[in-house]
Amino acid sequence: MSTKQEQPFLEAKGLTKHFNVSHKLFSKPVWIHAVDDVSFAVQRGETLGIVGESGSGKSTLARLLLNLIEPNAGSVRFKGVDLFSMTKSKESTFRREMQMVFQDPYASLNPRIKIGEAIAEPIRANRVMDGKSRIEARVAELLEMVGLSADVAHSYPHEFSGGQRQRIGIARALGVSPEFLVCDEVVSALDVSIQSQILNLFAELKEKLGLTYIFISHDFSVIRHVSDHILVMYLGEAVEIAPVDELFQNPAHPYTRALISAIPEPDLDVASEKIILEGDIPSAEAPPRGCRFSTRCYMAREECGIRHAEMASIGENHLVRCSFALG
Amino acid sequence: MREVQGRQAPDDILIFDNYSAGYLDDDGHIINLLDSLSFSVKEGRALGIVGESGCGKSITGLSAIRLLSKQLVVQGGAIFLGNENLLEKTEREMQDIRGGKIAMIFQEPMTSLNPVLSVGFQIEEVLARHRPELSPDDRRSSAIELLREVGISAPEKRVEDYPHQFSGGMRQRVMIAMAIACHPLLLIADEPTTALDVTIQAQVLALMKRLKGRGSLMLITHNLGIIADLCEEVLVMYAGRIVEKADVETILKKPIHPYTQGLIASIPTLRGERQKFLYSIPGMVPAAKNFPSGCRFHPRCDRCMDLCRVEAPPLTKIRDGHSVRCHLYSGALS
Numbered sequence: 001m002s003t004k005q006e007q008p009f010l011e012a013k014g015l016t017k018h019f020n021v022s023h024k025l026f027s028k029p030v031w032i033h034a035v036d037d038v039s040f041a042v043q044r045g046e047t048l049g050i051v052g053e054s055g056s057g058k059s060t061l062a063r064l065l066l067n068l069i070e071p072n073a074g075s076v077r078f079k080g081v082d083l084f085s086m087t088k089s090k091e092s093t094f095r096r097e098m099q100m101v102f103q104d105p106y107a108s109l110n111p112r113i114k115i116g117e118a119i120a121e122p123i124r125a126n127r128v129m130d131g132k133s134r135i136e137a138r139v140a141e142l143l144e145m146v147g148l149s150a151d152v153a154h155s156y157p158h159e160f161s162g163g164q165r166q167r168i169g170i171a172r173a174l175g176v177s178p179e180f181l182v183c184d185e186v187v188s189a190l191d192v193s194i195q196s197q198i199l200n201l202f203a204e205l206k207e208k209l210g211l212t213y214i215f216i217s218h219d220f221s222v223i224r225h226v227s228d229h230i231l232v233m234y235l236g237e238a239v240e241i242a243p244v245d246e247l248f249q250n251p252a253h254p255y256t257r258a259l260i261s262a263i264p265e266p267d268l269d270v271a272s273e274k275i276i277l278e279g280d281i282p283s284a285e286a287p288p289r290g291c292r293f294s295t296r297c298y299m300a301r302e303e304c305g306i307r308h309a310e311m312a313s314i315g316e317n318h319l320v321r322c323s324f325a326l327g
Numbered sequence: 328m329r330e331v332q333g334r335q336a337p338d339d340i341l342i343f344d345n346y347s348a349g350y351l352d353d354d355g356h357i358i359n360l361l362d363s364l365s366f367s368v369k370e371g372r373a374l375g376i377v378g379e380s381g382c383g384k385s386i387t388g389l390s391a392i393r394l395l396s397k398q399l400v401v402q403g404g405a406i407f408l409g410n411e412n413l414l415e416k417t418e419r420e421m422q423d424i425r426g427g428k429i430a431m432i433f434q435e436p437m438t439s440l441n442p443v444l445s446v447g448f449q450i451e452e453v454l455a456r457h458r459p460e461l462s463p464d465d466r467r468s469s470a471i472e473l474l475r476e477v478g479i480s481a482p483e484k485r486v487e488d489y490p491h492q493f494s495g496g497m498r499q500r501v502m503i504a505m506a507i508a509c510h511p512l513l514l515i516a517d518e519p520t521t522a523l524d525v526t527i528q529a530q531v532l533a534l535m536k537r538l539k540g541r542g543s544l545m546l547i548t549h550n551l552g553i554i555a556d557l558c559e560e561v562l563v564m565y566a567g568r569i570v571e572k573a574d575v576e577t578i579l580k581k582p583i584h585p586y587t588q589g590l591i592a593s594i595p596t597l598r599g600e601r602q603k604f605l606y607s608i609p610g611m612v613p614a615a616k617n618f619p620s621g622c623r624f625h626p627r628c629d630r631c632m633d634l635c636r637v638e639a640p641p642l643t644k645i646r647d648g649h650s651v652r653c654h655l656y657s658g659a660l661s
Contacts, residue, residue: 053524161611191379192549196593196607203603218525225595225605248597262529264552265597266579276533277526280494296526 007080008041009212015074017060032284034060036236047213049227051220055284057236058216062182066098096126099178103185105169109157116153123175142171163194184216220263232256235292242318252325254299339367340512340543346404360567360615373544375558379612382564384547388515392431393421427457430506434518436498440490446501447486457509473504496527517547532556563587566623573649584651585628634659
């Protein structure tokens with residue numbers, strides 16, 4: 001993915017975010033290691049899938065990428081420009097180019113504001129266009145683009161089903177004509193038959209509008225379906241990153257292997273040699289020393305609890321953070 | 328041919344016989360939810376009930392243990408546990424059955440566990456209610472034994488702990504320990520792993536697999552992967568009706584109802600060629616107050632015929648153990 005000759009569309013380097021969760025005045029700070037030293041690059045028109053369980057730092061990473069929170073260390077370059085050192089005026093231009101779609105759009109829609117208004121709001125706020133009739137026409141166009149009829153603009157959020165609300169969330173994000181969308185668990189709350197409709201809509205929009213996506217999900221089969229490259233996270237760290245087919249043919253990190261094998265598949269012919277990990281995901285407050293996965297790893301040796309592995313290349317565009325996977 | 332569900336099979340533990348239920352709306356009208364459910368759970372076997380939100384799968388589970396809210400009314404039929412009709416039981420008699428002969432676990436264990444009582448106390452409570460012959464010491468040692476059985480380490484110590492001291496996966500194990508405390512004939516599990524992370528879900532599924540066969544299992548889920556993992560028989564529900572029922576192999580490999588086929592084709596997979604677009608069923612799942620006429624799936628079905636719009640198809644037996652509710656197979660075409 002990070003080809004030398006071409007400047008990546010989006011590039012994260014050493015992104016780190018720790019939150020202080022101690023609220024006592026004179027006590028020592030307690031740090032949550034939400035994201036630690038995550039690096040990757042996305043090329044224009046590609047989809048990077050980020051997969052991990054709760055507490056892996058995927059949503060914090062999304063917020064860092066959109067410059068919604070500031071990192072403790074590291075940088076994000078969007079089309080070559082460092083997001084964290086740009087001026088305020090420049091920032092607003094970039095805001096327009098990168099948008100986010102959330103898991104539950106209902107939570108981000110004001111129940112007393114009509115859908116048309118809700119979609120028009122970011123268009124106005126970003127001064128993409130003015131004039132009532134022009135904005136109305138744009139809203140109608142957006143609604144049709146996401147598979148809704150233009151006359152639902154006069155309805156309220158409660159009149160819609162989960163799948164329709166997700167379409168509204170997408171229309172709202174597309175209003176400012178972004179080039180880059182971060183989709184955080186966008187189909188997790190949906191039923192299977194609706195999930196496939198929404199995934200198809202994302203695929204269609206990507207083609208039509210030439211979008212670049214970061215798709216975040218805990219569901220590996222959804223991530224496999226949408227992604228070109230996949231980043232696997234565990235306790236705030238990237239543990240493996242590879243092109244999708246390579247990752248499924250040669251998963252190198254023991255965690256990636258366990259995660260794939262743990263998914264119950266609706267297929268009786270799969271010889272299921274399940275890797276059942278023991279124990280729970282440790283707290284990000286005190287991540288294990290050495291390799292963070294070592295407390296649950298079925299391959300761990302003594303040194304794993306001491307030595308912290310770095311991301312290292314094991315093939316073309318395939319990086320893994322494990323001393324043994326390297327052979 | 329219309330399938331007649333009898334009470335004849337000796338290995339049937341739980342039988343739904345033409346059971347219908349609805350809810351009372353604000354005007355006092357009954358709106359039908361579950362329509363003529365007929366199926367049985369066999370001894371030592373696992374039946375999976377799969378469907379999307381609002382299809383009535385949870386209400387089916389709650390009906391079997393008579394935990395329906397007051398707004399829900401039984402419209403007809405019977406539910407037999409052995410030879411006894413559960414719908415004729417008094418509340419008092421049901422209390423003996425719940426936790427004794429039938430136990431149930433839910434999606435979110437924290438809402439089922441009392442936060443101010445230790446898990447040991449809560450497990451012992453079940454034993455005290457259903458096995459009064461046990462002394463307090465016996466109950467304590469049984470509780471420890473049960474916790475050990477469901478894979479909680481150092482159960483002698485953990486038995487004193489409170490629910491908030493356990494993680495989500497561990498709480499679900501505690502719920503399972505409570506459910507199996509009195510060796511129920513039937514365990515009903517409603518989305519038991521939906522709130523859990525994938526690797527934790529795998530642990531709980533492995534536990535449920537290990538406990539399988541001791542009693543019967545009715546597993547309610549939206550996830551066909553979990554059905555494939557645990558169940559022998561499957562009911563597919565749509566809008567309050569059983570649309571297809573068969574053994575798990577038939578449902579996953581050779582489903583014949585257009586809804587079952589569409590549902591399976593919609594799931595993104597971990598293997599095989601990746602397609603740019605997934606199969607998708609158009610439209611959305613209807614709410615009970617506007618269930619369509621005729622076949623309730625007809626507005627979304629790509630094989631819909633005129634008949635489907637007006638007449639509900641009967642549950643038609645294709646062969647032993649495989650039935651489907653669809654006019655393509657009801658004989659209406661010939």
